[in-house]
Amino acid sequence: MATRVRLDDWEAAVDELRRFGDPGGVTTGDDWIRLDFGSAHVEVTQTGHVSTGMPLHEFERDGEVDLLVDHKEGALTVEADNVTYTFRRPGG
Numbered sequence: 001m002a003t004r005v006r007l008d009d010w011e012a013a014v015d016e017l018r019r020f021g022d023p024g025g026v027t028t029g030d031d032w033i034r035l036d037f038g039s040a041h042v043e044v045t046q047t048g049h050v051s052t053g054m055p056l057h058e059f060e061r062d063g064e065v066d067l068l069v070d071h072k073e074g075a076l077t078v079e080a081d082n083v084t085y086t087f088r089r090p091g092g
Contacts, residue, residue, distance in 0.1 A: 002077070005067040010046045016069050017044060020076055020089065037090045042076060050078050052087045059085050 005013045014033050018026050021035035021042075028034075031046040040054035044067070051060045061080050068077040074089035 001072070002068040002070040002075075005069055007044070007046055007048055007065070007067070013044070013046075013067070017042075017067075017076075020069050020071060024089075040087075040090050042087055052085075054087075054090070059087070061085070 003016055005016045007013050010031070014028060017033050017035065018028070021033075021037075024038075025036035026033065027036070032043065034041060034043040040052070042050070042052045044050050048065050049060075049062050050065055050067075052058065059078070061078060061083065063080060066079040068079065069075075070077070074091075075086050076089070077084060077086045
């Protein structure tokens with residue numbers, strides 16, 4: 001079951017994203033978090049910038065977004081306007 005992550009509750013968002021990032025590398029700053037999985041990554045800022053990258057494709061979005069984190073399935077879904085993008089944790 002996916003958990004909806006709200007960026008306006010930044011501490012809770014960081015906790016969920018940090019959990020999603022385990023066992024990869026997790027780096028945080030005051031208003032951003034980056035999850036590294038070898039050649040793949042996810043970066044989210046408190047203001048709604050989301051970028052992901054992995055071999056053969058990248059995704060970027062600025063503005064209001066909803067994040068759905070499914071720890072069991074290893075999926076992070078970004079929903080914004082008419083765009084839905086799902087990042088699948090490598091090896092997950």
